[in-house]
Amino acid sequence: VDELIQIGRKVLREKFLVADIGLSGVNFAVAETGTLCLVENEGNGRLSTTAPPVHIAITGIEKIVEKLDHVPPLLSLLTRSATGQNISTYFNMISGPRKADEKDGPTEVHLVLLDNGxxxxxxxxxxxxxxxxxxxxxxxxxxxxxxxxxxxxxxxxxxxxxxxxxxxxxxxxxxxxxxxxxxxxxxxxxxxxxxxxxxxxxxxxxxxxxxxxxxxxxxxVGQGAGYSALMTSVWKGWAAVYRSPALYGVVTWLGSRFSWLMPSKQGPWTSVRVPLKPAPKRLRDMLKERQ
Incomplete structure (x- = not known):
């Protein structure tokens, strides 16, 4: 992993340094101060918003919060619910282009607000x-x-x-x-x-x-209003199995015992996925073993 990180850094960092424009999203946009808040763990967001001379931020209008005081509770909810962190590795707050006496940051910052429905x-x-x-x-x-x-x-x-x-x-x-x-x-x-x-x-x-x-x-058609005769029979059989514990037990037992008969290809599903197979043991059997 460390080697891959070093390769990525060597290849990509130069691209950030010579880029004319950096594009970013926005997690929270503060109406009170004009501050744009970006939450990330990788660091590419910070590079995109500081290295190029022009930063263009694009965000939906729902990301706007009224005051700066509203950001901390939302940030806490975001990081804990997304990755379980108290705070992300990088939390960027951008309140405009760099000033005359500052040495880094973009010379221009543009914000694009999206409505789009x-x-x-x-x-x-x-x-x-x-x-x-x-x-x-x-x-x-x-x-x-x-x-x-x-x-x-x-x-x-x-x-x-x-x-x-x-x-x-x-x-x-x-x-x-x-x-x-x-x-x-x-x-x-x-x-x-x-x-x-x-x-x-x-x-x-x-x-x-x-x-x-x-x-x-x-x-x-096919969503409850017009099933074909075959689909109707399939779902009636499914319902009968799930209504009867005894019948359900027989079907799951057969499925676990004869799973080797399952075809290796299951239509379009297996073109990008591993074939589905019944579990080697039924849930009720595993529960009995634990009792």
Whole structure:
């Protein structure tokens, strides 16, 4: 690891030093002082905002806080929920370009504020809670769907549970109408969110809107409104197994004993993933062994 870090430093540092412009995001933007706060552990953010002569910061309007006093509690929530740290390795506070008597820092600082559907979300009393997000990633770390399929499968800038409720405002409901259904509604995301965004409730709201919109009819097939005969039979069989402890026990026993019969390729799933196989021991068997 140390060797890779040294190689990266040798190759990349020179690029920072000769760059004309440095781009960065913003974790918190303070309206009272104009201060831009950047939270990071790598150090590349600090290089991007100090070495080039021009710094351009880009942020959504929801990252603006009223006063400097509002930053510490939000920073504490962010670092603890994201990485379990009291504070990140680097915490940068930028309040403008360098002054005449200062030796480092950019000579120009520009801030780009993005709306991109955010005022639309804020106009709705329920959906505006989406904008409370501090991008800690706690909802993604606890989401069974996200941990299984990964972030790139969402095809949007914001993945995971928070992405499902914020992307429709940015990209439109037509382009993201299936995202709200990619959830088990287990509620884990809402429980761990440090700023108490009711993500499951907002997912249900967006599901209702996507299915009641004029474009919704074609997308309803296969999502509860028009299963094929084969899919209906499969789900009825699934329900029968899960309603009967005895039948469930038989099926899981067979699955664990004959897992070697599982095909090595399982459709598109195994093109980028390891094939799924039943556990060698059932949960009920492991519990019996511990008693």
């Amino acid at each position: 955010r005022t639309q979300a804020y106009a709705d009393e329920q959906l505006r809670k989406t904008l409370q997000c501090i991008r800690c990633g706690a909802c993604m770390n606890h989401c069974p769907v996200y941990t299984r399929i990964g972030g790139h499968a969402y095809g949007t800038t914001y993945p995971g549970p928070i992405g499902k409720i914020i992307s429709p405002h940015m990209l439109g409901l037509e382009a993201t109408k299936t995202m709200a259904t990619a959830s088990s509604l287990c509620g884990a995301c809402g429980e761990v969110c440090p700023v108490k965004i009711p993500i499951p409730d907002l997912l249900m709201r967006l599901r209702e809107e996507s299915f009641s919109a004029p474009h919704a009819n074609p997308t309803m």
